Amino acid sequence: MGPKSRRIKKLPISSFTPDTNVHSSAAQSLPSSDSKSISRHGRVRSANRPVVSRKITQSTITHFHTLLKKQSSLKQSLASTIENQRNDERVQAIQTELDSVEREMTALGGLNAYQIASTLGQSKERGGDSSKVLVRWLDELGIKQEMVAQSSKLRMLEIGALMPDNYASCSKWIDNHPIDLHSQHPDILEQDFLQRPLPAREQDAFDVVSCSLVLNFVSSPADRGKMLSLIHKQLKDLPNSFLFLVLPLPCLANSRYLSLSTFQDLMRIIGFTLEREQWKPGGKVGYWLWRKSAGELEGRDRWVRKTVVKDGPKMNNFAVVLP
Ligand SMILES: C[S@@+](CC[C@H](N)C(=O)[O-])C[C@H]1O[C@@H](n2cnc3c(N)ncnc32)[C@H](O)[C@@H]1O
Incomplete structure (x- = not known):
């Protein structure tokens, strides 16, 4: 009998510590696209900078990364289910999940909110x-x-x-x-x-x-x-x-x-x-x-495929494979 396969727990990849409790407040605190907050030189003017805590900024980035990964894997499953099985119920179930992930990304403010959170991460207060x-x-x-x-x-x-x-x-x-x-x-x-x-x-x-x-x-x-x-x-x-x-x-x-x-x-x-x-x-x-x-x-x-190099309970699944 081969070795027992073990479920590998996924942790979000982010430069920041995940904090699941503040996700919804992040969406409310970050403005949508606001050209007035960008100066002539493209810098975000401090006067107009949204006042968000470090915790909320980090949380938005982490949550956005998690949703991106879910979106990518659901899109892949959708494509392969359509191609291989033509199972309508399964396709419908994946599509529903994908719609829900994409709605969550929109509620979070989409790529724009992610970029504003990242811009704050670049600011001098955060180390430049x-x-x-x-x-x-x-x-x-x-x-x-x-x-x-x-x-x-x-x-x-x-x-x-x-x-x-x-x-x-x-x-x-x-x-x-x-x-x-x-x-x-x-x-x-x-x-x-x-x-x-x-x-x-x-x-x-x-x-x-x-x-x-x-x-x-x-x-x-x-x-x-x-x-x-x-x-x-x-x-x-x-x-x-x-x-x-x-x-x-x-x-x-x-x-x-x-x-x-x-x-x-x-x-x-x-x-x-x-x-x-x-x-x-x-x-x-x-x-x-x-x-x-x-x-x-x-x-x-x-x-050309992922190979486990080490394992442990709090490890993440960041990987790179060659085309
Ligand atoms: C976390 S921000 C990093 C910004 C900045 N370079 C820094 O170091 O703080 C990631 C940026 O990469 C952009 N990005 C991601 N994938 C990209 C791609 N395939 N082509 C161009 N830009 C991409 C995103 O839109 C986002 O604005």
Whole structure:
């Protein structure tokens, strides 16, 4: 007899601690789309900032992530039930559940409320945005100095940009192209990165791609793998091409399917070598800078499905699989 299969308990992936008691109050406290709260430069003006507690902001983000994951898995079940069984009752049941999840997302304020909650997470009161870490690393690597000396600019793609001006203070040497699924500003291109056309010419490719707290937003392991592989294709084939990745630390430090070291193996196969990292044990967020390298075929098979690397009662199910 084979080993007894055990149900793996799902915990939400978020940079924040889940708090199920305040979900409904989050929906009431967050405003819907309010262009007046965004300044000419795209910053959320403090005077107009919604007054929400840290707890409510965190709760909204966590709850939204959970709903996104439910939505993604219900959509998958719906598609496979329709394709394989054509069982009308089952299809109806999944559709009803999906409608209910989507109603809950709308009640929470949808992507807009999630973005406002995340913007508050970026604010100075909460420790600032991640761009400072990337700028410091590019400075330490001598890339800033090189650009300034050559009067040249790094071509950067910022995936999941809540504000258009995170790199405004570096405009002399960084030419940033911010995109987001739901743009909060005319200077942010509204685009799904997974649908972005690949660069037709080398000069359309990027020197740096920033992917800060976005990979954990992508709800399926296969789409996460696709995102990392597409980032590799959007980068120039030059030694100084980088991916700046920011993730809630538990995604790698407390997952059943990944660890900090196995993630490094996966990235090597996709074609990334670790250049810099910043995180502390028990911390909420980790920062990694990956240099583009040649991808590897050997060992790829291990990453086409999820494999448990460790298990425990309070672990999460964050995973990445390759397309
Ligand atoms: C938590 S926010 C992160 C914002 C910011 N980068 C930061 O570090 O605080 C995640 C953002 O990623 C965006 N996003 C998620 N998937 C995306 C995709 N496939 N293409 C473009 N943007 C995406 C979401 O719309 C959301 O605004």
